[in-house]
Amino acid sequence: MIMKRYYKTLLFIFLVAPFFVSCEDYLDVSPELGISSEEVFTDYFNTRGVVDRANFLIHNYVYFNTDWASELGVMSDECQISQTRYPPHYVFNTGVWMNSNFRELAGMTNEKDWQEYHDKDHEAEPVSKAFLAIRAVNSVLENIDKLQEYPTELGYTPQQLKDQLVGQSYFLRAFHYFQIIRRYGGFPTMTKTFEISHNFDEVRPTYLQSTDSLVQDLDKAIQFLPEKWNDQNKGRVTKTSAKALKAMTLLYAASPLMNPDLNPYGANSRTYNNAYAEKAAIAAAEAINDYPKGGYEMFSMDQYTENWYSRTSGFPKEAILQAPLSRHTDPDGWGIAGMGWFLPQFAGGWQVEGQPTQNAVDWFETADGYDVSDPEAISSGSFDPSDPYSNRDPRFRALILVHGDDMFEGLPNPSNNDVRMLNVKPDGWHYKFETGKNKIFTGYYHKGKHRWPGCDKWNRSGGWYRMFPHIRVAQLYLDYAEAANEAYGPNGMAPGASLSAVQALNIVRSRANMPGVLAKYTTSKDVFRKRIYNERAVELYHEFHRWHDLRRWKLSKEVLGQGTIYGADIKDVGGQTVYEKKALQGALRVFEDRHYWYPFPSKVMDIMTQFEQNPGW
Template sequence: TLGWVDNTWDYKQMYNRIRACNTVVERIVGGDNSLSSKVLKDQLLGEAYFLRAYFYQQMLRFYGGVPIITKTYALSDDFNVKRNTYEECINFIIKDCDQASTLLTGKTLDKGRTTALACLALKSRVLIYAASDLHERSKLTAKIISIGAQKLDFLSYASGNQNDRYKLAQTAAKAVMDLGSGYKLGLSAPVSVAEGSNNYKSIAMGGASKAPNIDASAASELIFARYFIIQNNIKHAQQNGPNGYHNWAGNTPIGLLVDDYDMADGTKFSWTNPAQKAAPYQNRDPRFYATILYDGAGWKPRDKVSGNVDPANQIQTGIYDLMDGSNKIDFKGLDTRASSIENWNGSWTGYYYHKFIDTDPNIVDATMSQNVPWPFFRYTEAVFNYIEASIELGELTNAKSWLNKIRFRAGMGAITTTDQAELRNIYRHERRIEMAYEEQRYHDTRRWLIAEETLGRKVTYIKVTGKFKAGKTMSAPYHYDASVYDYTYNSVIENAQENRSWDNKLYFRPFSRDEVNKNHLLEQNPGY
């Protein structure tokens, strides 16, 4: 339904799409159309309300309150419009969601089109955001001191009770859970590590992969997604895969994300633990192996695109001893930025992205498209929203029960804590891992007011070296072998490519100067 809309953070693009939605609403409600079918009219009107709500939601979570526009403008109209308050925007979005849900209830639609369940999922997201600390005035002002009273109205609630907002969020999330089904969330104990990893891969594939061990029924997890067909020639894997396969490494995991995956027994990974530092990719959360490509990880047949240089088909992001005749050389891995295949397009972090790349070995990522759908909303997000609201309302037993269902599906053990603060932190960590690469973490850390200690951390990358053990050697082609090599792994702080820092004004994005110049009543966010 979203077509070619990308950059859904972009203020101008969102209002272009909102104008299109307003056009549909005006023409259907006003009778300026040639449609005779009420069923079709209701469907199109419901979709327009949903999309308008979605686009406003996107702007709201980046900027706070924005001007609510419900009509199409003519050239003679006054384009200077004041921002609406945060609360007004929330109420408007919820109204559109409710209208859309009513119009779409009972409609049988093609996948990829808006459904009543998608409307409820959007409502659930909007209400859990609205209940969050970022929009609770006293907590926001404790973080960002210099905000005038009027600007506070754009960013937070002027009145009301945060607990009441959590109750609304809990109810909205439960409505999604009751109407939807999800995938394997009825377990009473953890599955095996292998099954947990396959469950997670199957969810990411959304029913579109023919790879071994992928369960097509995991498509039941999707509520609203963007689907692709061969004719679109979308090469998502080429854009994000390893350069040693002639791909572009567009999104590469940073070390901070990799390090946040727990050990399989539920304990924290730590570089200060000698055993974990010596073998950092062993015995991790099963979702790690379905999300991250790391040095030594098995991957697709490399000979289909790069020749017979890697019969083992393993990711190579390190520097290794290797024999060249009688000489020992430093061999730069095939997926590094010094690769003999491509010495560009490689990862700066030593890791590659796995999650939404089709694992079907018959798909050559550099030359072929894939059809893995993009999940705008999936069932587990609503479950997380329910868990979060339950924790904040003190309903810890209920929250733990649902949190453990998500963990059991992934092959992780039960959470047993009875402490609210500890459970809150566990939940936030679990949401980070489960929803990785789904446009959640950036917004979550801001709405929880913890961005300074999360987004504000220095980026890290991994430096991998392999040295021959005493009496051992290997000639080309190289492959990972812990019986031949002593591998060392060093986590390094990155300052050259991306020197991160945090400023509290970043809790809200600035409006561009062009937008402020075009609309003199558009008040800028604090700090800009």
């Protein structure tokens, strides 16, 4: 905790916000029936309603219409916001973070969000949601033995029902606590509900100490959670969910940023904590061994987008941890919530859409497995700079629209070819549209992960269910590959594992119909690490991992603060189309050492005596 005045604000919300009943289909209902806390904990459904509120507080980035301002892709190098006059540009990308009450950074500062939270859950940020969720599940854990009334129609015994609530509570406390520490660093544990009189000024724990506490909760969750739920409860977290989150949090703990003793502030060293890398690899191996028991599996490549949108209600089978479900488009129309950051303005999106960068396009290898920057890619004939979008990783064209693409393929509208066929040459329709005052144009548009067929102002395709997985099966393999490479090398295996780091990466690539990593890229831990980083960038593209990955790898300053954001530069020269890239004017990212951690607001730190601010703030 940090300080009394700050937590009085939080505790006010915790104490006055009503607990909610959630007796209908899990996570498909917005709870509205208020009940006093004294009435909650003797009844199963009331207690489950408190747990389900903490579930509901798992942030769904493709649902809330405020999330145009939390589009983490435009903070990294995978996307570029089209307008320079909006906060993602002049707050995030200029590094003006201290005391910001803006999206993503507002979790420790925006008291208005907290005070209105019980009326507008969707207005708060992941961190402010985390405090509320942790308070809720702590109330459950402190009162669980008061349970007396259990239903008989759910297909579980009273002990099973009780264990399920306990397991979910420990999991959710760990998940939401992770949302705090991955942004702010080591933070006091919150393992009980606090009174306003509590003295919150205390010595701040390290990131590793915070992780150890978090892992203890996940181990308890693994003990109590079921391997698989019945059909009535599909989508709830399982033992596999807890094991996967454990692997992810340990991988973060192993990462360079989280180990200042190995990588001092201001230094360029990027050494992993080998002990935590071993723990992460073992945890990931356990999750990989167990995930089929929970009914999880990877989609085939032709079903890839089922992870993010579907005509069928339910939870994607690849999603090990899923944000709360809801129908996000109308059956007979279309819903715009969360669309502003990927749909072009001319097609019905907002002015703040993010566009894929050339940096991101260059991550996608050739279909033969070559990095496009590798000279051998050209000499072998695998990559042709005069035809750069051909013979590439299938995920590239599935996720990103490029020059010459039919942006509305198979759909009747719009019939105007000037709008329909993407033309980013200087005389092209889209170039002219996107290069007006205060606009930045990368030459690419989003296609596959969050934009469903007919998502535009002409076709207005409705009836789609939109999902946002926080952890997918594919990520398990990526997490294992990174941890195992650091602990055991490219071809070593963690105890209990049945595959090496290279083999794990190849499973993800195989689903995408890509060959195994070329032998030339697996010759050492350092060489292979680059391919792991690249594979994460490709497979997890536009899933909001890149921003946090660059930070934990301590690469943000190099990639963002000292790097360049590029767009496509396509023009006709001597009757031939020439494909080049150009630095995007106005796309500068300011990232200094201090930006690796979010700042605690000055009003908090001004009255602290023991709690330390993050470096540089």
